[in-house]
Amino acid sequence: MGYRKLSACRRLLAVATLLLSLVSLAGCSLPLASESEIDSQGDAEFRKIRANTPVSTDAAERAYVDCVAQAIIAQLPAPYADKNWEVEVFDSEQINAFALPGGHIGVFTGIFKVAENQDELATVIGHEVAHVTQEHALKRYNREATARIGVVGVAIATGTGQAGADLLGMATSLGMSLPFSRGEESEADTVGLRYMAAAGFDPRQSVALWQNMQRKDKLGPPEMLSTHPSPEHRIDDLVAQFPEALALYNKARAAGRSPQCQR
Numbered sequence: 001m002g003y004r005k006l007s008a009c010r011r012l013l014a015v016a017t018l019l020l021s022l023v024s025l026a027g028c029s030l031p032l033a034s035e036s037e038i039d040s041q042g043d044a045e046f047r048k049i050r051a052n053t054p055v056s057t058d059a060a061e062r063a064y065v066d067c068v069a070q071a072i073i074a075q076l077p078a079p080y081a082d083k084n085w086e087v088e089v090f091d092s093e094q095i096n097a098f099a100l101p102g103g104h105i106g107v108f109t110g111i112f113k114v115a116e117n118q119d120e121l122a123t124v125i126g127h128e129v130a131h132v133t134q135e136h137a138l139k140r141y142n143r144e145a146t147a148r149i150g151v152v153g154v155a156i157a158t159g160t161g162q163a164g165a166d167l168l169g170m171a172t173s174l175g176m177s178l179p180f181s182r183g184e185e186s187e188a189d190t191v192g193l194r195y196m197a198a199a200g201f202d203p204r205q206s207v208a209l210w211q212n213m214q215r216k217d218k219l220g221p222p223e224m225l226s227t228h229p230s231p232e233h234r235i236d237d238l239v240a241q242f243p244e245a246l247a248l249y250n251k252a253r254a255a256g257r258s259p260q261c262q263r
């Protein structure tokens with residue numbers, strides 16, 4: 001083995017040692033987030049949004065959104081159904097809505113431009129709440145944290161040091177405005193459709209909602225579509241789930257769950 005080769009081997013060995021120590025360091029100092037930590041971040045994020053966005057003062061509008069949201073919340077699995085959910089209507093032209101870990105639902109009044117009746121609004125709220133019950137924010141956070149450990153590892157190993165120092169002080173934001181993965185989006189569609197149907201909202205109206213969204217998209221994309229895949233991809237998937245959703249819907253109606261939420 002010549003000198004050059006030996007030196008390259010030593011360098012590789014040094015890099016490997018650094019990476020190994022980094023992994024153990026990361027293991028102690030950067031644990032992945034727990035559900036309760038994500039809940040607190042959701043609480044903080046919601047307070048921030050409320051501090052910066054005017055809320056609707058239209059009592060009928062607020063009661064309407066609350067009526068749809070509460071009907072869906074009642075159908076959520078434990079522990080979500082028993083949580084004290086906060087439902088807020090923001091006075092904003094944004095065509096958007098969200099749900100946050102910790103039990104928060106936010107609807108922007110702009111959503112009424114595409115959600116024209118209670119069933120269409122239930123489609124939106126069902127979808128957003130499903131992101132919470134399926135723990136998508138927690139999963140995304142931990143995906144990002146893992147990816148960052150890798151990036152910092154390479155930075156340390158290659159001698160671009162400051163990133164390593166940042167590792168310990170890193171406070172990853174929950175990044176509510178970031179998109180979920182395509183798989184998480186279709187899971188939220190599927191699970192959300194079940195929730196709305198079990199609450200007694202007509203699941204067939206989900207297609208109308210996404211068609212309205214698509215129509216608006218041609219004039220300028222609704223904010224909701226900046227973090228959500230194009231409606232055309234989801235409509236076929238939703239239709240394929242109608243038999244199951246309609247069975248839930250008929251059962252709900254037979255059991256007297258027949259919401260009459262009016263704007």
Ligand SMILES: [Zn+2]
Nearest residue numbers: 131185188228
């Ligand atoms: Zn979504």
